[in-house]
Amino acid sequence: MVLDTAPRLASPWPSWPAEKGTGLAALPPDRPFTRGQARAAASGFPGPHGVWNVLTDHQEWHQGPFTSPSDPAAWYQLAAGGGWQAVVADTTHPVAHDIVTARASGHPGQTVTWCSLPFSVPVLSAPATGPGVTALQTALKAASAEGLPLRRTVVVLTAPGEGRLPPSVKAAATMLQPLVSAVVNLPFDPHIRNHGLADPDRLGRRTHEAGAALVTAVMSAAHRAWGDPLPPAHVPAALSAAPPVPPARPTRPAPEGVLTT
Incomplete structure (x- = not known):
């Protein structure tokens, strides 16, 4: 989903x-x-x-x-x-800005709340460029200062074009490895540039391999944090939406349980 x-x-x-x-x-x-x-x-x-x-x-x-x-x-x-x-x-939402704004206001931010949900594994993506990894490093510093779960955070570096990663990006990825759960490189895919995720069967082989690596990294982070297999997640209690049935009318089966956001 x-x-x-x-x-x-x-x-x-x-x-x-x-x-x-x-x-x-x-x-x-x-x-x-x-x-x-x-x-x-x-x-x-x-x-x-x-x-x-x-x-x-x-x-x-x-x-x-x-x-x-x-x-x-x-x-x-x-x-x-x-x-x-x-x-x-x-x-x-912009992660670093959200964290700093929440810190200044004294209220929980969106990022903190997302990370606190059951079995949540944060995935941060950034372009595989010098400015991209610089912004990512700033976001991780802010997250670390707020005690967010970097050890179960997965970083994805997305290549903006063909060719090898710049030396600055390789160096940043190496420095990030011990701070987060995993760093995954997503290669450039012309189909994504032109069509997004429409017709995903036409994505490149390396894109599929990177996607599989990302799923594996997320599941590994979750298993390290909560065990393998994962315990059942909390399911909100169902609320009854059945209207009161007048005594004179025949009793109808109760409708399916409902929930509210």
Whole structure:
């Protein structure tokens, strides 16, 4: 399952799925929903090993922006309510800025809250360039100062073009290795540059290999932190949405359990 937390008009996810579900707008954050509704809201995205489920917003641009929940715990509840075994949250907030802002204001930031969710493994991506790794190092310094779980954090360096990595990037990756759980290099793929993740079967072989390495790195970080196999994650308690049934009417079966974000 992929959770698209970006605003619709700033996100590429709505244009990628082959089969569109009812979308996030069908699951208002202030109302109960059933597991069936959560499943119906997800869109089908053809992956290399089957269909992924993607929760994103498919409304037309003229319908106005959909207000999605900002609390990461609400997204966790949305994922757990749907019963998916693994969830990737595609977040867009600037990590270092969020950490420093939260530190200055004395309030928990988005990054801290995401990292505190059950079995969460942070994945930080940066372009494999000199400025890219410099910004990444600043973000990791801020995360370290706040005590965020760097030992289970995975770093992904994305190559912006063909050719070898610059010496500065190689040196930065070497320095990062002992600080984080893993550093994965994602090679340049012309198909991603031109089409994003549309038609993922056309991604390059090295891209598939890097994706597999990233999944392995994330699972290894989780297993080191919580054991192998992972214990069951907490599932939010279901709420009853059954309306009161008048005594004179025949009793109807209780509807499926519902949850709220």
